[in-house]
Amino acid sequence: MTVPAHHPAPELLLDYAAGSLRAVQSLLVAAHLAYCPECRAQVAELEACGGVLLADLPPEPVSDSLFGTLMTRLDATVATPTPVPAPAGKSLFPGPLRRAIGAEPEALEWVRVVPGVHLSAWGVSAGTASACLLRMAPGSRVPAHRHTDSEMLLVMKGGFSDEFGAYRVGDVASYDTGTPHHAVADADGECLCLLVQDQPLVFTGPLGWLLNRGFRF
Amino acid sequence: MLPKADSNDPTMPDHEQLLLAVARNRDSTAFRALFDHFAPRIKAYMRRLGADGSAAEELVQDVMMAVWLRADRFDxxxxxxxxxxxxxxRNRRIDRVRQERRPELQPDDLAPDGGEEPPPDHQFEAAETASRLRAVIGNLPPEQADVLRLAYYEDKVHTEISAERGIPLGTVKTRLRLALGRLRRAFGEGA
Known part of the structure; x- marks a missing residue:
C-alpha cells in the first residue's frame, strides 16, 4: 500500500487532536489516519502537546470525598480485561468508518445522481455538516457544482482526478467554499469515496434543480 | 533552546511507572498518587471547557475510572x-458533553486493505519529548500560543477562533501552522 500524498489541512489535524473538531469531520480524519502513518505521527505529537497543556494547567482542588466516591464506584465495577475486538475480517472501509456504517458497500442502498455516479442512502449529519459515500463508475464524471461551503473527499477505492490533482486510496481532497471542480473517476476501476460537506451542494448546470434533489440530505 | 534532561527534577514522580503499576498489580497506592496529581488538572481542564464544578468532578471520576480500568492499554x-x-x-468530555461518539482509530484499523504493513509509527521518548515541548510552548509568540490554547482549552475549531478573535481565517491558519512547525521541530530534535 502506498502512503497517501494528499492530507487533511494541518489545522484539521490540530482540531481533531484538541477535541474541538465535530463528529462528521472527525470521521473523515480518523478514517484517513488508518491509511496515513505521517498524519498518525502528527496527531500523536499534537496529543503530546495536549498532554503538556493538561499537565501545566493550574490545578483546581477537588472535593475531599471524590477519591472515596471513585473507589466505591470502582469496587462496584467488575474488573473485566480490555475486550479484544473480534478480527474485523476484510473490509473495504477503514475501521472508524466501518464502525460508523456497520455494513459493506454492496449491502448499502445507493441513489443515482447521474449515470455512473451514486450517493449512499447512508449518511450522518450534525449541525451544518454531513457525510455520505460517493461511488463513481470507471471514467464517470461528477457534474460541475459550486460549493456553498467546504467539501472533503477521502478516497477508499480506485481514484479520481480534477483540476487540482490526482487522488488515490487514502488521499483527502479538500475544496474551499466557492471552488468549482470537475472530478473524473479513473478509467481502470470504480472509485469509492467518503464525502464530507459543511452545507448541501448546489448544482449550477441546466439540470441543477433535478440534481439538487439527489444531493438533498 | 537545548532540551533539559528530565533528571533535573528528581522529586518529580514518574507517572509512567505509576500507571504501569496500576496495570500490572492493580496498585491502589500508585493509583492514589496518580489521582492526587491528575484529578485537579482534569478538573481545571473540564472547567476551562465550560463544565461547572460538579459536572467537572463527575468527569474527573469518569476519566480516573477509565484510567484504572484501561491501564493495561497504556504503552x-x-x-x-x-x-x-x-x-x-478529551474523549470522555466529547462523549458526555456533546453526546457524540468520537470516531477513533483503533490498533487493528491499520492497513484496512490487508496490504503490507505501513512504516512504523513515530515513537518517541515521552518524558524527554514532553520537556522539549513544554519549552517550545512556553516560548511561542503570544499570538501563536493564544490560538493553540483556544483550540485545546476552549473547544474552538480554527474557523471559530477566527470569528471570536475577529482575525481573518488566513491569519489564524498562519499562526497555527507556525506554531505546529515549532512543535514539530521539538519532536525532530529527539529523532
Whole structure:
C-alpha cells in the first residue's frame, strides 16, 4: 500500500487532536489516519502537546470525598480485561468508518445522481455538516457544482482526478467554499469515496434543480 | 533552546511507572498518587471547557475510572502518562458533553486493505519529548500560543477562533501552522 500524498489541512489535524473538531469531520480524519502513518505521527505529537497543556494547567482542588466516591464506584465495577475486538475480517472501509456504517458497500442502498455516479442512502449529519459515500463508475464524471461551503473527499477505492490533482486510496481532497471542480473517476476501476460537506451542494448546470434533489440530505 | 534532561527534577514522580503499576498489580497506592496529581488538572481542564464544578468532578471520576480500568492499554513507548490521560479526558468530555461518539482509530484499523504493513509509527521518548515541548510552548509568540490554547482549552475549531478573535481565517491558519512547525521541530530534535 502506498502512503497517501494528499492530507487533511494541518489545522484539521490540530482540531481533531484538541477535541474541538465535530463528529462528521472527525470521521473523515480518523478514517484517513488508518491509511496515513505521517498524519498518525502528527496527531500523536499534537496529543503530546495536549498532554503538556493538561499537565501545566493550574490545578483546581477537588472535593475531599471524590477519591472515596471513585473507589466505591470502582469496587462496584467488575474488573473485566480490555475486550479484544473480534478480527474485523476484510473490509473495504477503514475501521472508524466501518464502525460508523456497520455494513459493506454492496449491502448499502445507493441513489443515482447521474449515470455512473451514486450517493449512499447512508449518511450522518450534525449541525451544518454531513457525510455520505460517493461511488463513481470507471471514467464517470461528477457534474460541475459550486460549493456553498467546504467539501472533503477521502478516497477508499480506485481514484479520481480534477483540476487540482490526482487522488488515490487514502488521499483527502479538500475544496474551499466557492471552488468549482470537475472530478473524473479513473478509467481502470470504480472509485469509492467518503464525502464530507459543511452545507448541501448546489448544482449550477441546466439540470441543477433535478440534481439538487439527489444531493438533498 | 537545548532540551533539559528530565533528571533535573528528581522529586518529580514518574507517572509512567505509576500507571504501569496500576496495570500490572492493580496498585491502589500508585493509583492514589496518580489521582492526587491528575484529578485537579482534569478538573481545571473540564472547567476551562465550560463544565461547572460538579459536572467537572463527575468527569474527573469518569476519566480516573477509565484510567484504572484501561491501564493495561497504556504503552509508555507511544505516549507519556499525561498525554494518555489527556486523550481519555478529551474523549470522555466529547462523549458526555456533546453526546457524540468520537470516531477513533483503533490498533487493528491499520492497513484496512490487508496490504503490507505501513512504516512504523513515530515513537518517541515521552518524558524527554514532553520537556522539549513544554519549552517550545512556553516560548511561542503570544499570538501563536493564544490560538493553540483556544483550540485545546476552549473547544474552538480554527474557523471559530477566527470569528471570536475577529482575525481573518488566513491569519489564524498562519499562526497555527507556525506554531505546529515549532512543535514539530521539538519532536525532530529527539529523532
Amino acid at each position: 509508555p513507548t507511544l505516549a507519556s502518562a499525561s498525554t494518555w490521560i489527556y486523550t481519555i479526558a
